[in-house]
Amino acid sequence: MxxxxxxxxxxxxxxxxxxxxxxxxxxxxxxxxxxxxxxxxxxxxxxxxxxxxxxxxxxxxxKVSDYAVNNFIQQMRRRISILERPLVTARGDGRSYIYANFNPKYAQFSVTILRTFYNFCMTYKLGTDRVTPAQILGLTDKKYSMKDIIYFK
Structure with a gap:
């Protein structure tokens, strides 16, 4: 190389x-x-x-990898129901778009909330410690709770 x-x-x-x-x-x-x-x-x-x-x-x-981005996108699709793919019906003859009436504005709000939670609250094992992505990048030195984020503490 x-x-x-x-x-x-x-x-x-x-x-x-x-x-x-x-x-x-x-x-x-x-x-x-x-x-x-x-x-x-x-x-x-x-x-x-x-x-x-x-x-x-x-x-x-x-060290180039897109695993972190793929992981976040998969979590976003699983945790925010309005962003899920259409489901195949039980008979297999069509698709069910039960979440098709979503508002893109609220989808954006949901993604922003999940992104904040993912970066500042959700920990991963790095060596012997559990750290957040924000800690790995050096943006913060602690793990935040949801209360810290909601009340800006």
Whole structure:
């Protein structure tokens, strides 16, 4: 991966008069390791990484995963009933759209509430500790309860 990154540009140099800046080149790179469920993936970097070491970039790219996003989307679909897929009827001749009359405004409210709960209240095991995604990112140093979120404590 380090050798590939040595000649693979994620950005291009653009000159505006005497000034130069970097712009995303939309130059995807095939990830060297396939996953069981997705096969080979393509990775890209949308930010300027010209100051970072090639070894550091290679380590970051090896950790690329969309499991956290997929997990959140699956939880969102399971926990918010108006976002569920249509159900197949018992006879199998059609689909039941029992949640089809939802209001998108309230669906957005529900997703926002779930996202806040997911990021600040729901813990995961990381080593020997149980932490929230917000703690992993360094946004907070504690796990919040629903009361903390509701009453802004």
């Amino acid at each position: 380090v050798e590939t990154l040595g000649f693979h540009p994620f950005y291009e140099t653009v000159s505006l008069g005497a000034k130069k800046h970097y712009r995303w080149a939309r130059n995807h790179l095939k990830h060297p390791l396939a996953t069981k469920d997705q096969g080979y993936r393509w990775v890209d970097c949308t930010t300027d990484i010209s100051t970072l070491d090639t070894q550091y970039i290679a380590n970051m790219l090896m």
